[in-house]
Amino acid sequence: NAGVMQNPRHLVRRRGQEARLRCSPMKGHSHVYWYRQLPEEGLKFMVYLQKENIIDESGMPKERFSAEFPKEGPSILRIQQVVRGDSAAYFCASSPDQLDEQFFGPGTRLTVL
Amino acid sequence: KNEVEQSPQNLTAQEGEFITINCSYSVGISALHWLQQHPGGGIVSLFMLSSGKKKHGRLIATINIQEKHSSLHITASHPRDSAVYICAVKGGGSNYKLTFGKGTLLTVNP
Numbered sequence: 678n679a680g681v682m683q684n685p686r687h688l689v690r691r692r693g694q695e696a697r698l699r700c701s702p703m704k705g706h707s708h709v710y711w712y713r714q715l716p717e718e719g720l721k722f723m724v725y726l727q728k729e730n731i732i733d734e735s736g737m738p739k740e741r742f743s744a745e746f747p748k749e750g751p752s753i754l755r756i757q758q759v760v761r762g763d764s765a766a767y768f769c770a771s772s773p774d775q776l777d778e779q780f781f782g783p784g785t786r787l788t789v790l
Numbered sequence: 791k792n793e794v795e796q797s798p799q800n801l802t803a804q805e806g807e808f809i810t811i812n813c814s815y816s817v818g819i820s821a822l823h824w825l826q827q828h829p830g831g832g833i834v835s836l837f838m839l840s841s842g843k844k845k846h847g848r849l850i851a852t853i854n855i856q857e858k859h860s861s862l863h864i865t866a867s868h869p870r871d872s873a874v875y876i877c878a879v880k881g882g883g884s885n886y887k888l889t890f891g892k893g894t895l896l897t898v899n900p
């Protein structure tokens with residue numbers, strides 16, 4: 678049973694470009710959570726999705742950021758018109774149910790030049 | 791004030807020493823996680839607990855719900871234990887949202 682998978686592991690973008698981060702949850706997990714770790718800061722919740730639904734996006738910036746978890750395929754965190762302040766490690770976690778333990782992926786490290 | 795406070799921020803130990811990392815939180819919780827992150831690496835879930843004590847190999851986690859406090863212990867520490875250890879709580883009115891401490895950087899010297 679493969680763990681949570683994220684790709685790419687490293688992503689470099691220039692200011693103004695778009696970044697797409699992908700997360701494939703563990704088999705049997707239908708709950709996905711995205712967290713951001715800014716340099717020298719702790720992890721912060723961004724968004725919680727269940728298949729085809731956004732349950733809670735209270736931690737996600739209102740502009741430029743969006744997330745989806747389609748019926749088929751991975752969850753995607755999309756950042757439009759990236760700025761240097763978006764440089765961070767983005768972690769995805771999944772769980773079989775809302776109350777269960779969350780398992781984390783290896784993260785995507787985004788660098789905005 | 792952060793909802794989750796960890797101490798110490800940095801910890802250096804000699805191989806073989808007994809390690810304790812502390813976590814205090816200020817909100818009611820349904821569960822507490824201990825996570826491990828190697829520099830530049832991914833996050834590994836070590837424990838999820840809501841009461842009592844759990845043990846896995848050389849790692850032991852305890853939680854005191856009344857005192858809103860948890861500890862992570864490492865027995866017979868080894869250089870490969872060097873990592874950041876992060877406490878995260880699920881609570882404050884949410885059954886799913888994790889709130890994280892800033893982490894404890896552990897360095898175990900040979």
